[in-house]
Amino acid sequence: MLLSEKLNLIDGDFLTADTNVITPPRRSEIIEDLQTDILRLQGFKSFNNAAVDGGLGPIRSAFPNATFPLGAVHEFLSEKSEDESASGGFIAGLLATLMGSSGAALWISSCRKIFPPALKAFGIQPDRFIFIDLQKEKEVIWAMDEALKCGALTAVVGEIQNISFTESRRLQLAVEQSLVTGFILRNNFRKLNTTACVSRWRITPLPSESIDELPGIGFPKWRVELMRVRNGRPGVWDIQWIDGKFRPVHKLSTTSEGKQKKAG
Amino acid sequence: MEKRFVSIWFRYLSTDWFSLRQPHLKNLPFVLRTPSHGRMIITATNARAEMCGITCGMVLADARAIVPELEVQDDKPDLTDKLLIRLAEWCIRFTPVAAVDPPDGILLDVTGCTHLWSGDEFYLKEIVKKLNERGYDVRAAIADTMGAAWAVARFGNETLVPSGMHSEALMSLPPEALRLEADTVARLHKLGLRQVRQFISMPRTSLRRRFGEHFLHRLDKALGQEMEMIEPVRPVEPYQERLPCLEPIVTSTGIEMALQQLLETLCHRLQQEQKGLRSAVFKGYRVDGKIEQIGIGTNRPSHHVKHLFKLLELKLSTIEPALGIELFVLEAPKVEDHFAKQEKVWEGSGGLEDERLSELLDRLASKIGTQSIHRYVPDEHYWPERSFKQTSSLDEKLSTTWRIDKSRPLQLLPNPEYIEVTAPIPDYPPLLFRYKGKLHTIVKADGPERIEQEWWLQQGQHRDYYRVEDEDGHRYWLFRLGHYHDETFQWFIHGFFA
Numbered sequence: 001m002l003l004s005e006k007l008n009l010i011d012g013d014f015l016t017a018d019t020n021v022i023t024p025p026r027r028s029e030i031i032e033d034l035q036t037d038i039l040r041l042q043g044f045k046s047f048n049n050a051a052v053d054g055g056l057g058p059i060r061s062a063f064p065n066a067t068f069p070l071g072a073v074h075e076f077l078s079e080k081s082e083d084e085s086a087s088g089g090f091i092a093g094l095l096a097t098l099m100g101s102s103g104a105a106l107w108i109s110s111c112r113k114i115f116p117p118a119l120k121a122f123g124i125q126p127d128r129f130i131f132i133d134l135q136k137e138k139e140v141i142w143a144m145d146e147a148l149k150c151g152a153l154t155a156v157v158g159e160i161q162n163i164s165f166t167e168s169r170r171l172q173l174a175v176e177q178s179l180v181t182g183f184i185l186r187n188n189f190r191k192l193n194t195t196a197c198v199s200r201w202r203i204t205p206l207p208s209e210s211i212d213e214l215p216g217i218g219f220p221k222w223r224v225e226l227m228r229v230r231n232g233r234p235g236v237w238d239i240q241w242i243d244g245k246f247r248p249v250h251k252l253s254t255t256s257e258g259k260q261k262k263a264g
Numbered sequence: 265m266e267k268r269f270v271s272i273w274f275r276y277l278s279t280d281w282f283s284l285r286q287p288h289l290k291n292l293p294f295v296l297r298t299p300s301h302g303r304m305i306i307t308a309t310n311a312r313a314e315m316c317g318i319t320c321g322m323v324l325a326d327a328r329a330i331v332p333e334l335e336v337q338d339d340k341p342d343l344t345d346k347l348l349i350r351l352a353e354w355c356i357r358f359t360p361v362a363a364v365d366p367p368d369g370i371l372l373d374v375t376g377c378t379h380l381w382s383g384d385e386f387y388l389k390e391i392v393k394k395l396n397e398r399g400y401d402v403r404a405a406i407a408d409t410m411g412a413a414w415a416v417a418r419f420g421n422e423t424l425v426p427s428g429m430h431s432e433a434l435m436s437l438p439p440e441a442l443r444l445e446a447d448t449v450a451r452l453h454k455l456g457l458r459q460v461r462q463f464i465s466m467p468r469t470s471l472r473r474r475f476g477e478h479f480l481h482r483l484d485k486a487l488g489q490e491m492e493m494i495e496p497v498r499p500v501e502p503y504q505e506r507l508p509c510l511e512p513i514v515t516s517t518g519i520e521m522a523l524q525q526l527l528e529t530l531c532h533r534l535q536q537e538q539k540g541l542r543s544a545v546f547k548g549y550r551v552d553g554k555i556e557q558i559g560i561g562t563n564r565p566s567h568h569v570k571h572l573f574k575l576l577e578l579k580l581s582t583i584e585p586a587l588g589i590e591l592f593v594l595e596a597p598k599v600e601d602h603f604a605k606q607e608k609v610w611e612g613s614g615g616l617e618d619e620r621l622s623e624l625l626d627r628l629a630s631k632i633g634t635q636s637i638h639r640y641v642p643d644e645h646y647w648p649e650r651s652f653k654q655t656s657s658l659d660e661k662l663s664t665t666w667r668i669d670k671s672r673p674l675q676l677l678p679n680p681e682y683i684e685v686t687a688p689i690p691d692y693p694p695l696l697f698r699y700k701g702k703l704h705t706i707v708k709a710d711g712p713e714r715i716e717q718e719w720w721l722q723q724g725q726h727r728d729y730y731r732v733e734d735e736d737g738h739r740y741w742l743f744r745l746g747h748y749h750d751e752t753f754q755w756f757i758h759g760f761f762a
Binding site: 084085088089102113117119120121125129130139142150153205207217218241 | 615616618619620621623624625627628631632636637638639640641642648651652655658662666667668671672673674675676677678707708709710731732733735736737738739759760761762
């Protein structure tokens with residue numbers, strides 16, 4: 001059905017449009033259809049086979065179409081090494097389902113601290129990761145741009161402190177062609193500027209819960225703040241990483257600002 | 265490396281060819297004839313005719329007198345030459361260096377090839393078997409020199425001459441085995457020299473006086489004292505393309521065009537031969553005699569023009585044409601097999617095997633250097649810094665699995681950092697620690713996990729690792745270096761858990 005026809009239907013003159021329709025589609029259905037159409041026109045591709053689930057649960061409702069946007073660039077903010085580690089863990093959890101058993105990913109950084117064997121605990125084969133260690137931030141952005149154009153990769157993670165709007169726009173354009181998912185880790189950023197990234201996250205570690213009243217450290221637990229998401233609803237959630245899956249603890253609040261914000 | 269040669273002797277080359285086309289000739293005495301001085305001369309016979317006593321060079325009428333039912337056909341000029349070239353090309357499956365040895369043989373340089381057929385014996389058997397299956401009656405011999413292989417193939421009993429035994433093998437052969445002219449052979453027989461061993465120890469001066477310089481050359485070649493060149497039917501060309509220019513090239517556009525053209529011809533050839541280059545050198549010969557050159561390397565063999573052009577293009581700016589470049593040369597010093605992959609029905613998700621990934625890494629490596637690209641595989645060590653090792657290849661498989669039984673921090677500091685700690689004695693986890701000026705109160709802790717130094721690799725004290733969580737929920741990996749009661753111990757922070 002053409003977009004204009006659907007718009008006509010909402011306007012109420014669907015009876016004149018086609019009298020043979022036995023049960024005319026309800027208004028809400030049409031609007032839902034239209035929304036998915038608009039998302040498609042805006043470049044959101046639906047990946048039926050590779051949708052990230054991994055127990056994201058309520059967080060998924062924040063995304064357009066209730067699917068984690070692939071083929072887009074996501075931005076993660078962190079201020080301290082502890083936050084950076086938590087962001088790394090959250091990304092690793094997302095990547096585990098994304099990469100599956102055969103995917104490959106790149107980790108580009110100018111001051112890499114990631115410890116490859118630890119990725120295995122998040123369900124990733126660390127040998128499927130290729131680490132690119134560079135000297136300058138500019139080189140990281142260049143390498144990330146090149147890598148995001150390569151359709152053979154599942155995802156590219158780049159540790160970039162400061163990125164300008166133009167640079168982020170370039171990355172976004174690169175992924176629109178190749179449908180690779182990009183993650184930018186911004187530790188100790190200088191200025192919180194506007195970027196063309198599809199979402200902005202902040203992951204902070206939370207005290208872990210004891211397992212069955214036993215002493216010692218429990219499963220990793222994080223506060224996931226989705227500060228901004230294009231065509232979605234930002235929110236704050238607490239989640240745990242248990243047995244290779246995200247387990248949401250409980251939802252704190254829906255939209256922090258009360259209404260949806262447009263990013264980029 | 266010790267050279268090895270195979271000589272193949274086609275005993276009835278042209279008659280075999282006729283019998284292949286007319287199978288009924290196989291079981292009949294059959295000869296080929298050609299007119300000469302008003303008579304018909306026999307030029308080739310098959311095995312059956314030879315058994316009846318018919319030889320080459322006999323007049324046809326005489327042969328008919330011996331065998332009245334003799335089958336006769338006209339010989340084709342140049343047939344044997346063409347056949348030998350074709351057969352030599354076919355023999356390239358056994359060795360890249362195959363040569364024609366007219367009038368009735370093929371020579372192969374099989375140095376370093378026979379082990380692929382698990383040894384000389386099987387190699388030789390395989391050649392003979394394959395040629396027999398094709399319908400040719402052959403004898404093949406293997407020896408250290410071409411002369412010896414030739415001699416043994418035609419006159420020897422044992423066709424496999426072990427390495428270094430070629431002179432012994434020649435001893436009992438008749439003088440014909442040395443590839444001599446007919447009159448020299450006749451003279452040798454006249455003198456009663458019917459075996460090589462009878463004259464091999466004679467003084468060289470007298471041999472030269474009686475039989476000429478040529479005789480000595482032949483003898484030396486058979487014994488391996490003189491080098492003999494083999495002229496391959498299809499020479500192994502180096503992977504190199506040249507582009508001379510009428511006018512010296514000074515512009516970058518011109519250089520790019522030259523590169524593009526050279527790449528296209530080289531890659532076309534590589535594609536035909538199912539090869540891909542691992543490294544390439546592009547040279548420009550300048551008018552003033554200097555040579556400008558750039559080089560690239562690839563992660564996997566490639567004959568993809570666009571990709572290779574992109575790699576070289578990044579370095580083109582370093583070429584200084586000065587007064588102009590008059591000759592461009594593109595070389596591929598390192599070439600490997602590259603087989604075309606089967607097309608996938610579904611577009612795969614890529615992965616490490618994908619060619620696009622290795623092309624991406626080539627591009628990155630050409631700008632930032634290969635030393636910045638790392639891939640890790642697990643290593644069998646408990647010491648955290650040694651629990652993984654770097655690999656340069658995308659195809660290296662894991663020799664051991666990644667361990668997950670012990671919890672490891674997602675972020676590891678390149679060097680453990682010194683911290684101030686308050687800890688109860690002797691082996692309890694710390695209560696407080698100060699890192700970068702901030703005081704952390706530890707709420708939960710796991711440990712200790714003792715990791716000993718591997719004394720055969722490095723001397724030093726062991727580490728007792730603790731996983732701790734502070735009141736903000738931040739998780740750290742701390743360790744104490746050394747025993748508590750030594751009082752020389754120190755506390756360090758080594759990583760951050762997710």
